[in-house]
Amino acid sequence: MSSRCLMKLTPIHWYAKDLKSSRVLILNRLGLHARPAMSFASMAGSFGCSIKVHRTDNQERVDGKSVMQMLMLACTQGTEIEIEAEGADASEAIAALRALVEGRFEEE
């Protein structure tokens, strides 16, 4: 009986070990325009895991591997996004994408 209780209380993330997520702020002055969107999508595409992105003020998720969909987020400087990765290399993907965004996509 006690194990059933534990199941109920344990968050879903505890089971889905390959699901990782992280929130990050868009810092560069020009926001997520075409070039950063392309860097993001191409980096995301280099990982095997699935990558979904949404603005934290909107639950609409887009495919982080698609330039077009990333541009549909219209993220300006100061917008917070959440990156969700699911798959074997999810942790690596999140770390790399975070570094890219936090590094201002090598812009000002």
Next chain:
Amino acid sequence: MKLRQLILEKAIVTGLKSPKRDECIGELLDALMKGGAFKPAQRDEFLKAVIKREKKGSTGFGHGVSVPHVKTLEVKKCVAAIGLHPAGLDFNALDRQPVHAIFLLLSPEDKPELHLAAMEGLFSILSQEQFRKFLRQAKTVADVVTLLDEADANPLVR
């Protein structure tokens, strides 16, 4: 973002023929200029800027569409031209496919949020297969205007 407010009707060109990317961009700039989007003196400077931007990385993001653009202090709000290329144009696109629709965008350099909103508006429709299909079938400026009006009236449910 209403597309009809973004796209200058006088800058909708349905029959691009040149097999050269830079000539097609030039033709769209001419249309924007004639439509009053900017002064003739800026034309060559804009052409250079758009090509320079393309060389950094193609704006042909796939599915036969490209969104070349330039940011400038000469415009106060975003304005765009549409060029349809029935035969297909090599735009060095990400998916290596020829481009059939070019959306040339001029954005105010000092208002990055307007540029981002215009891109969002464009890709909200360009990411829809149905819209791209109808756009490829459009033959006249009136056909394109009708499509834009329909897109404005039925925004993508997000």
